[in-house]
Amino acid sequence: MVAPVVLVIAVIIGYPLVRGLYLSLTDATEANVARDIGMNHIPATYTFVGLDNYTAVLSDGVFWSRLGWTVVWTVACVGITFALGLTLANLLNRKMKGRTFYRLALILPWAIPAFISVFTWRLLYNEKHGLLNKLLQGGGIDAIPWLNDPTWAKLSVIVVNVWLGVPFMLVALLGGLQSIPGELYEAAEMDGANAWQRFRNITVPSLRSVSSTVILLSTIWTFNMFPVIFLLTRGGPGDATEILVTYAYRLSFVDSPRNFSSSAAWGVLILLMLSAVAVVYRRALRKQGEVW
Numbered sequence: 001m002v003a004p005v006v007l008v009i010a011v012i013i014g015y016p017l018v019r020g021l022y023l024s025l026t027d028a029t030e031a032n033v034a035r036d037i038g039m040n041h042i043p044a045t046y047t048f049v050g051l052d053n054y055t056a057v058l059s060d061g062v063f064w065s066r067l068g069w070t071v072v073w074t075v076a077c078v079g080i081t082f083a084l085g086l087t088l089a090n091l092l093n094r095k096m097k098g099r100t101f102y103r104l105a106l107i108l109p110w111a112i113p114a115f116i117s118v119f120t121w122r123l124l125y126n127e128k129h130g131l132l133n134k135l136l137q138g139g140g141i142d143a144i145p146w147l148n149d150p151t152w153a154k155l156s157v158i159v160v161n162v163w164l165g166v167p168f169m170l171v172a173l174l175g176g177l178q179s180i181p182g183e184l185y186e187a188a189e190m191d192g193a194n195a196w197q198r199f200r201n202i203t204v205p206s207l208r209s210v211s212s213t214v215i216l217l218s219t220i221w222t223f224n225m226f227p228v229i230f231l232l233t234r235g236g237p238g239d240a241t242e243i244l245v246t247y248a249y250r251l252s253f254v255d256s257p258r259n260f261s262s263s264a265a266w267g268v269l270i271l272l273m274l275s276a277v278a279v280v281y282r283r284a285l286r287k288q289g290e291v292w
Helices: 003-023 052-058 061-092 099-106 114-124 131-138 150-178 182-190 195-206 208-223 226-232 244-254 260-287
Strands: 035-037 040-042
Touching: 003 260, 052 260, 061 099, 061 150, 061 208, 061 244, 099 150, 114 131, 114 150, 114 226, 150 208, 150 226, 182 195, 195 208, 208 260, 226 244, 244 260
Parallel strands: none
Antiparallel strands: 035 040
16 A cells, blocks of 8 residues: 555655765766767766765855855744734734635735746836835835845845745644634633733643744745745845755756756755754754654
8 A cells, every 4th residue: 555655755756866866976067967969869977976076065165155144044034924924813813804804815925826926026126117116216215226235135035935925824823823722711811811921821832833833844945945036036136145945056057067966965965954954843842742
């Protein structure tokens, strides 16, 4: 019964993973891989170089600068997204008029394909004709170079990613809130607990399991959030907003000659870092009594 599962895992996950790991141990580039030119087939001539690619990547300042911004980008996006998602989930968990409409409106960004959302934001950020600068100029404020200044570009990509990520947090945390028995709040209210005490002593502990899962998933997604960075700024201006995964893509598909082995080494390092984060995070949760 498990054979189909094993086969699917081997084909979908195993082969690309093993292939990427193998390429990272070679000097494969666009110039020495197997290729067809007309009727002629040119065989591969790349060779095994061991850990040379990893040594080169880890001794290069480019890797550490990209890693620093990737960590800042991930922490900022996940932190803001979780805070907004938790706030909105608490608001929508209360009885209010039009609650269904608000819920549908807030998950709308989730229903729109990511590339359409990013292109829309790119239009909004346009320095000369974008809606945001039109509004600022209408208030007598100078136009902001949203995507042409390194600092503003970093803030801009974070805003877009938060906008895309809030619906996921909202839905997950709202489901967690609705699973908390109302009797707990009623009993606490009868004991004289105020709103903050009920939130701190009932809501937060009850949401710990859901929160830990969505934070870990959001961290992994944000760390590898290729569409937002590449479609909005292409890593620019300069290399200000480039994260690890977009730089690995650049090595393999943009720069010439394409460096497949170095790109694969970057990919393996990203996988190792995220695996380490997941293991450490899971152990920390187990120490707190969470089963995950």
